[in-house]
Amino acid sequence: MFPRSTIAVRTLPALPPWLAHTLRAQRGPVPWSAVVRGALAAGPLLLTAVLVGHTSLGVVAAIAAMLAGINDRPGSRRTAVRRLGAPALAGAAGVLVGTYAGDHAGAVVLTLVLTALGLLAGGMSAIGPIASGGGTQLLVAAAIGAGMPLPDSGWARALAFLAGAGWLIVLRLALPTPGAPAGDFRFDGERAAVAAVYEAVASLLDAAGTEHATARRAALTAALDQAQDALAGPRLRRYASSAAERRLHAQYAAALPLAEAATALAWAGEPLDGRAAEGPRRLAAAVRESAATGPLPAPARSAPALRALDHALLQAAHAFDQDGGSDLHTRRRSARDLLRTAFGSGGREYGLRVALCFGASAAIAQALHHSHWYGQHTHWYWLPATAVFLVKPDLGPLVSRVLCRAAGTVLGALLFAGFAAVLPHPQGLVVLVAVCGALIPVSTRHFAAQTAVVTLLVLSLVMVVGEPQASVGRIGETLLACALVLIVGHLPMPGERGGHVRARLASAAGAAHAYLEHVLDGPDGSGDRAARWTLRRDAYRALSEARAAIALSAAELPALARHTEGTDEVAALLERLVDTVTAAAVHLDDTGRLDRRHSDRLTELLGELAAHRERVGLPTGVTGLAVAV
Numbered sequence: 294m295f296p297r298s299t300i301a302v303r304t305l306p307a308l309p310p311w312l313a314h315t316l317r318a319q320r321g322p323v324p325w326s327a328v329v330r331g332a333l334a335a336g337p338l339l340l341t342a343v344l345v346g347h348t349s350l351g352v353v354a355a356i357a358a359m360l361a362g363i364n365d366r367p368g369s370r371r372t373a374v375r376r377l378g379a380p381a382l383a384g385a386a387g388v389l390v391g392t393y394a395g396d397h398a399g400a401v402v403l404t405l406v407l408t409a410l411g412l413l414a415g416g417m418s419a420i421g422p423i424a425s426g427g428g429t430q431l432l433v434a435a436a437i438g439a440g441m442p443l444p445d446s447g448w449a450r451a452l453a454f455l456a457g458a459g460w461l462i463v464l465r466l467a468l469p470t471p472g473a474p475a476g477d478f479r480f481d482g483e484r485a486a487v488a489a490v491y492e493a494v495a496s497l498l499d500a501a502g503t504e505h506a507t508a509r510r511a512a513l514t515a516a517l518d519q520a521q522d523a524l525a526g527p528r529l530r531r532y533a534s535s536a537a538e539r540r541l542h543a544q545y546a547a548a549l550p551l552a553e554a555a556t557a558l559a560w561a562g563e564p565l566d567g568r569a570a571e572g573p574r575r576l577a578a579a580v581r582e583s584a585a586t587g588p589l590p591a592p593a594r595s596a597p598a599l600r601a602l603d604h605a606l607l608q609a610a611h612a613f614d615q616d617g618g619s620d621l622h623t624r625r626r627s628a629r630d631l632l633r634t635a636f637g638s639g640g641r642e643y644g645l646r647v648a649l650c651f652g653a654s655a656a657i658a659q660a661l662h663h664s665h666w667y668g669q670h671t672h673w674y675w676l677p678a679t680a681v682f683l684v685k686p687d688l689g690p691l692v693s694r695v696l697c698r699a700a701g702t703v704l705g706a707l708l709f710a711g712f713a714a715v716l717p718h719p720q721g722l723v724v725l726v727a728v729c730g731a732l733i734p735v736s737t738r739h740f741a742a743q744t745a746v747v748t749l750l751v752l753s754l755v756m757v758v759g760e761p762q763a764s765v766g767r768i769g770e771t772l773l774a775c776a777l778v779l780i781v782g783h784l785p786m787p788g789e790r791g792g793h794v795r796a797r798l799a800s801a802a803g804a805a806h807a808y809l810e811h812v813l814d815g816p817d818g819s820g821d822r823a824a825r826w827t828l829r830r831d832a833y834r835a836l837s838e839a840r841a842a843i844a845l846s847a848a849e850l851p852a853l854a855r856h857t858e859g860t861d862e863v864a865a866l867l868e869r870l871v872d873t874v875t876a877a878a879v880h881l882d883d884t885g886r887l888d889r890r891h892s893d894r895l896t897e898l899l900g901e902l903a904a905h906r907e908r909v910g911l912p913t914g915v916t917g918l919a920v921a922v
Contacts, residue, residue: 310690310847310848310849310854311690311692311693311848311849311850313848314689314690314693314848315689315692315693315696315697318738318739318742319737319738319739320738321738323735324367324734324735326468327362327365327366327367327734328731328732328734328735329468329731330362330365330461330464330465330468330734331362331365331730331731331732331733331734332727332728332730332731333464333730334355334358334359334361334362334457334460334461334464334730335354335355335356335358335359335362335457335726335727335729335730335750336355336723336724336726336727336728336730337727338351338354338355338358338456338457338460339351339352339354339355339723339726339754339757340723340727342354343719343723343757348719348757348758349443349444349445349758350443350445350449350450350453351453351757352441352443352754352757352758353388353437353443353445353450353453353454353457354453354454354456354457354460355457355726355750355754356434356437356454356457356751356754357381357384357385357434357453357454357455357456357457357458358457358458358460358461358730359729359730359733359747359750359751360380360381360384360429360430360433360434360458361377361380361381361457361458361461361462362461362730362733362734363733363737363743363747364376364377364380364426365377365461365465365733365734366737367482368482368486368519368522368523369482369483369486369523369524370465370466370482371483371523371524371525372482372522372523373462373465373466374462374465374466375423376422376423376426377458377461377462377465378458378462379423379424379426379427380423380426380427380429380430380458381430381454381455381458381459381462382427382455383414383427383428383430383431383434384427384430384431384433384434384454384458385434385451385452385454385455386431386434386451387410387430387431387432387433387434387435387438388434388435388437388438388447388450388451388454389438389447389448389450389451390406390410390435390438391407391434391435391436391437391438391439391440392438392439392446392447392450392451393447394406394407394435394438394439395438395439395440396447400659400660400663403439403655403659404652404655404656404659405652407432407435407436407439407651407652407655407677408648408649408651408652408655409648410431410432410435410651411432411644411647411648411649411650411651411652412644412645412647412648413428413431413644414427414428414429414431414432414644414647414651415428415640415643415644415645415646415647415648416635416636416640416641416643416644417431417635417640418640418643418647418685418687419634419635419637419639419640419643419644419793419796420631420634420635420640422687425685425687428647429681429682429685432647432651432677432678432681433678433681433682434454436655436674436677436678436681437674437678438450439674440658440672440673440674440675441674443758482523483520483523483524483541484541484580484581484583485581486516486519486520486523486524487520487523487524487541487544487545487548487580488577488578488580488581489516489519489520489577490513490516490517490520490545490548490552490577491548491551491573491574491576491577491580492516492573492574492577493509493512493513493515493516493517493552494513494548494551494552494555494570494573495570495571495573495574495577496509496512496513496570497509497510497512497513497552497555497556497559498555498558498559498565498569498570498573498602499565499567499570500559501555501558501559501561501562501563501564501565502562502563502564502565503564506559506562507868509559510556510559510872511837511840513552513555513556514833514834514836514837515837517548517549517552517830517833518833518834518837520545520548521545521623521830521834524541524542524545525623537583540613541580543612543613544576544580544609544612544613546612547576547605547608547609547612547613548576548609549826549829549830550601550604550605550608550609550822550826551573551576551602551605551606551609553601553605553826553829553875553878553879554598554599554601554602554605554879555573555602556872556875556876557597557598557601557875557876557878557879557880558598558599558602559872560872560873560875560876561596561598561876565592566592566593568590568592568593569592569593569599569602571589571590572589572590572591572592572606573606575587575589576589576606576609576610576613579613585613586609586610586613589606589607589609589610591603591606592606597879597880597882597883597884598876598879598880600883601879601882601883623827623830634796634800637792637796638792638793638795638796639792639793639794639795639796639797640796641792642790642792642793643686643792643793646684646781646782647681647684649781649784650680650681650683650684650777650778650781651677651680651681651684653680653777653781654676654677654679654680654774654777655676655677657676657773657777658673658674658675658676658677658770659673661673661676672755672760672763672766672767672770675766675767675770675771676770676773676774679698679770679771679774680774680777680778682694682698683695683698683774683775683778684778684781684782686793686845688740689740689845689848690845690846690848690849690850691778691779691782691849691850691853692779692849692850693740693848694740694778695775695778695779696741697739697740697741697744698740698741698744698771698774698775699771699772699775700741700744701740701741701742701743701744701745701747701748702744702745702748702767702768702771702772703768704741704745704748705744705745705746705747705748705749705752705767706748706752706764706765706767706768707764708745708749709748709749709752709753709762709764710762710764712725712749713752713756713762713764718756718757719756719757722753722754722756722757723757725749725750725753726750726753726754726757729746729747729749729750729753730750732746733746733747733750748767751767752764752767782853783852783853790853790856791846791856791857791860793842793846794839794842794843794846794857794860795857795860797835797838797839797842797843798839798842798843798860798863798864798867800835800838800839801832801835801836801838801839801864801867802863802867802902803835804828804831804832804834804835804836805832805835805836805867805870805871805874807828807831807832808825808828808829808831808832808871808874809870809874809895811824811825811828812825812874812877812878812881822882825878829871829874829875832871833871836864836867836868836871839860839864839867840861840864843857843860843861843864846860847861859905862905863902863905866898866901866902866905867902869898870895870898870899870902873891873894873895873898874895876891877891877892877895
C-alpha cells in the first residue's frame with residue numbers, strides 16, 4: 294500500500310454549465326398511463342381518418358395530439374384540462390390564421406403576419422408555463438396552416454386540430470390512473486399532492502438545525518405549489534364528489550399553518566425532537582388513505598413556533614373530520630396583471646426575440662421556397678416551426694437547445710429513412726405514428742430524445758399524405774434553424790438583457806414586500822391569517838419562479854449568462870427575508886410583539902437588499918420598510 298503522501302488524486306475538470314445541462318436527463322419511473330394515452334391518440338386518429346377517406350384532416354388531428362402529448366405531464370386530471378386545453382385553443386387559432394394568410398397573402402404579407410404572431414406569442418409566453426405552451430402551439434400551428442399543402446379549409450383544419458387535442462383530453466379524463474384509491478376515481482393527483490405537502494412539512498422539521506434545512510424548505514414550497522395547482526383547476530363531476538372535494542380542500546388549507554410553523558422552526562436553527570415530525574407524517578398517511586387521523590403526538594410547547602406547531606396539528610385534526618373548506622389561499626391575477634407581465638420588460642424582450650426568429654425563418658423559408666430550392670417538395674413551414682422550439686427558453690439554455698435539436702433531428706431522420714424503406718405504406722407508417730405517440734411521454738425527459746421521436750412522427754405524417762421521403766431536407770432545415778436562432782439569440786435587443794430574469798425577480802421582491810407590510814401592519818402584529826397565508830404563498834411561489842429563471846440563465850454561454858450575474862444572490866436574500874417574516878409572524882401570534890432578534894434580522898436583510906436594488910432593478914418599496922421595522 295502506498296503512503297498517503299504519494300497518492301495522486303486526479304479529479305476531472307467540471308463541465309461548463311451549458312454543456313452539463315445538455316447532457317443532463319430527468320429521471321423517474323416510466324409514466325405508463327401517459328404512454329397508453331399516447332399510443333391511443335395520434336395513431337388511432339390517423340387510422341380512422343385514413344379509413345374514412347379524410348387523411349389530410351387526420352394528419353392535422355395527429356399533429357395536435359402530438360403537441361398535446363408533449364404537454365401531458367404528471368398531475369391531476371383537473372390540471373391536465375387546463376394544461377392541454379388552453380394551448381390547444383391557441384393552436385386552433387394559429388391553424389385558422391395561418392391557413393387563410395397562406396392562401397390569400399403573398400410572401401411579404403405572410404411573413405409580416407407570422408412576425409406579428411411571433412411578437413404576440415412571445416409576450417404571452419412570459420405570463421407562465423401554460424401561456425408559454427399556448428404561444429408555442431399558436432406559432433407552430435400557424436406555420437403548418439400556412440405551409441402544409443392540404444385541400445381542406447381553414448375551419449376544417451382548426452376543428453380537426455381541436456378534435457386531436459380534445460381526444461387526448463378525453464383519454465386523460467376517462468382512463469384510470471394506476472394507484473388511485475378504489476372508489477376515488479377522480480382524485481388521481483390531488484390526493485397525492487396534498488399528502489406530499491404534509492410529508493414535506495415533516496422533512497423540514499427533521500432538518501431543522503442542520504445544513505439541509507434550506508433545501509427542505511424549498512422542497513416544501515414546491516410541494517405547496519403543486520398541490521395548489523392540482524386543486525385549483527376546473528371542477529369535474531361536481532355533484533358526485535363535492536363532499537370529498539371540500540374535505541380535500543380543507544386538508545390542504547390545514548397544512549398552511551403547519552408549513553408556517555415548520556418554516557419558523559427551521560429559521561430558528563435549533564434541532565427538534567423526532568416527535569415533532571411524527572404528527573405531519575400521520576396526517577400525510579391519512580390523506581393518502583382517505584382515513585381518520587387517529588391520535589397525533591403533541592410536540593413540546595417550549596417556544597412560540599412549537600406552540601404554533603401544536604396548535605396547527607390540533608386544527609388539522611379537526612379539519613380532517615369536516616367537509617367544509619374551499620379557500621386555497623391563492624390570488625387570481627387580473628387581466629391587468631397578465632397584460633402588465635406580457636408587455637413588461639421580460640415580455641418585451643422575449644416577444645422581440647421570438648418575433649425576429651420566427652419572422653426571419655419564415656422570410657428565409659419563403660425565399661428558398663419561391664426560388665425552387667425545395668424542388669417538388671413544399672416543406673418551407675419546417676424552418677419557422679423548428680425555430681419556435683429552438684427560441685423557447687422553457688426547454689433549456691440556448692446552446693443546449695440547439696445541440697439537442699440538431700442531434701435529435703439527425704438521429705430521428707436517419708431512423709426514419711431506414712423505417713421508410715421497409716415499412717408498408719400507409720399501414721406501417723400509421724403503426725410508427727402510434728409507437729412514437731407512446732414514446733413521447735418518456736422522451737420528454739431529454740430534449741434530444743424528444744426531438745428524435747417527434748422527427749420520426751412528423752416525417753411519417755408527411756409521407757402518409759403522399760409526400761416522398763424527406764429526411765435529408767428535415768436535417769438541412771433544422772441545422773439552418775439552429776444557426777439562425779444562435780445568431781438571433783446573441784444579438785443586442787432594445788432594453789436591458791436578462792429582462793425575463795429581472796422581471797421575475799422584481800415580481801418576487803414585490804410579493805415579499807406585500808407579505809412583510811401585511812405582517813407589520815396587522816392589528817395584532819400579524820393581521821388576518823387567511824390573507825397572510827395567501828401573501829406568503831404568493832411570495833414563495835414568486836421566489837421559486839425567479840430561482841428557476843435564474844438557474845436557466847446561469848446555464849447559458851458566458852456571453853449571455855453575464856447579464857444576470859448577481860441575481861442569484863438577491864434571490865437568496867429575498868428567500869431569507871421571507872423566511873424571517875414568517876418566523877416573525879409566528880412570534881407575533883404568540884407574544885404580540887417582535888423581539889430584538891427578528892427586528893435586527895429584518896433590518897439587516899432590508900439593508901442588504903437596498904444595496905442591491907440599483908444593480909438588479911428591485912422595486913423601491915421593498916427596501917423602504919427598513920425604518921418601519
